[in-house]
Amino acid sequence: MALALGEGLTLADGKPIRIGIPTALQVQVGRDTIDAAQLAIDEINAAGGVLGRKLEFVAADETETPEAGINAIKKLTNSDKVDVLIGGYTSGVTLAQLPHISAAKTLYLGVGAASPAITAKVKQDYDNYKYIFRINPLNTKWLATFLVDYLVNFIAKEQGFKKIAIVGESAKWVQDLVPVLKSGARDGGIDVSLTELFDVNTSDFSPLFSKVRASGAQYLVVMLSHASSDVFVKQWSDAQVPLPIGGIDVKSQDGDFFSRVGGKALSETTQIGFMRVPLSPVTVPFWDAFVKRFNRKPVYTAGGTYDAIKAYAAAVARAKTTQVDAVIKELEKTNMPATGGQLVFDENHDVKYGQGFVTPMMVQWQQNGERVAATVAEEVAAEAAAAHVERQMKLPA
The missing domain is CATH 3.40.50.2300 (Response regulator)
Incomplete structure (x- = not known):
């Protein structure tokens, strides 16, 4: 019909x-x-x-x-x-x-x-x-807004990482997101030392990681969806790039991602729309x-x-x-x-973002392939924190 x-x-x-x-x-x-x-x-x-x-x-x-x-x-x-x-x-x-x-x-x-x-x-x-x-x-404007808040209030203020590199696949959603992310991070006092987009079919990330090292960044923000996150994360781990990574990594949201990459996603943090909270x-x-x-x-x-x-x-x-x-x-x-x-919905028929509407969270891969909620909506923060009280988020030095 x-x-x-x-x-x-x-x-x-x-x-x-x-x-x-x-x-x-x-x-x-x-x-x-x-x-x-x-x-x-x-x-x-x-x-x-x-x-x-x-x-x-x-x-x-x-x-x-x-x-x-x-x-x-x-x-x-x-x-x-x-x-x-x-x-x-x-x-x-x-x-x-x-x-x-x-x-x-x-x-x-x-x-x-x-x-x-x-x-x-x-x-x-x-x-x-x-x-x-x-x-x-959420649309990329709101995803960027959420990430800016995470970078400014957690990565910079709490973790002390005030110099970041932003890398991601050359795709429409990343092209929309990066300008908002860069501007917001800089307004929040963060130095964006490198911004680099790469072809979605890239299989060798060693030149990119060399640029990241040379930039002096302390934290690596990633934007991955269509590119091979498995290859990226494995090479990041194998190359012992001395930066924790986090951002939006869609394939890292897969429940079996940690095992697929042989545990090499340890400490990676990614935005996710919901978890079991x-x-x-x-x-x-x-x-x-x-x-x-x-x-x-x-x-x-x-x-x-x-x-x-x-x-x-x-x-x-x-x-x-x-x-x-x-x-x-x-x-x-x-x-x-x-x-x-x-x-x-807002006047554009787009899902509304913010407290009382939809708010994503950041989760981190930890030992034994466990994902731990790093940030959650304010109204459930206390309950989620209680559930994970023995597993506080710690980023590598």
């Missing part, structure tokens, strides 16, 4: 509501998107569905290239006739997909791409891009259900997908129809507990 079939269409026909999932199926973020979708759908269907209709999904592999991403959207909207699109990973791919999503007049709830340009189109041209929402992750009433139950069913810890796209399906289902229930404009109006009113905090 497609949303384009007519404004008079209601839920009364009893046909399943179809969710289209465009994602990068060959990487962990894609696999977790699929599994979290199944988990959310099964929960909703077990409770009777949405106004008497079951939910189902169909996936399309967008890989990490714009051409494949566009083809995935066309398949899902034209051939599979989905009611809503939930997915995404690469910002460049999502940006290329937007005109095709708009032309199909199909809702899109993003759960993977961070570029602010994605949702900026909603305010710039509401009539054509009102279909676009971002559930997850009570960021909201949803967080811990979702985490436990995902681990029990799939025998692995979820990454950020899993939480975003679960939240997206629950938010969409709730909006359809309130609208009493899958008609797109009616559902958009209800989605815009969303105010619900989600895996990363309280889910509320």
Whole structure:
């Protein structure tokens, strides 16, 4: 069933509501998107569905290239006739997909791409891009704001590292993030001694590490998603680069990352959207259900997908129809507990950041592959600290 079939269409026909999932199926973020979708759908269907209709999904592999991403959207909207699109990973791919999503007049709830340009189109041209929402992750402006706070108030003030190097893959999300990060760090009294972006296919990082050493930096900020974090972290450890590392390392969020790199991620700290701490009433139950069913810890796209399906289902229930404009109006009113905090949208249909909304955390790989929360939202800081009282975060000298 497609949303384009007519404004008079209601839920009364009893046909399943179809969710289209465009994602990068060959990487962990894609696999977790699929599994979290199944988990959310099964929960909703077990409770009777949405106004008497079951939910189902169909996936399309967008890989990490714009051409494949566009083809995935066309398949899902034209051939599979989905009611809503939930997915995404690469910002460049999502940006290329937007005109095709708009032309199909199909809702899109993003759960993977961070570029602010994605949702900026909603305010710039509401009539054509009102279909676009971002559930997850925070956009790069807010990710940078969060990292600046971490660098200034923890790395510089508490750890005493006041000279940093910033390195990352040459991708749209990093290009958006780095200027905000540099400016904020410098305003906070931190010396940014090196900024270097590299090709995502880089396999030898020794020249980069030589530049980092020569810069005199005391702390290495990394921005990795599509590049090989496994290779990067192994080479960082093997080269005995005398700097602790931290930042955004998407593959380091994988539950098996520590074992994959033979323990060489020890002390790496990375931003993460949620862990098994009570960021909201949803967080811990979702985490436990995902681990029990799939025998692995979820990454950020899993939480975003679960939240997206629950938010969409709730909006359809309130609208009493899958008609797109009616559902958009209800989605815009969303105010619900989600895996990363309280889910509320701003005027750009972007997830709101900050206390009372969504706030990420920093986690560190420690001995035996244990991840420890280094920072959490203020309202759960005391509880998380109590849970980890015997394992205080310590960075190497």
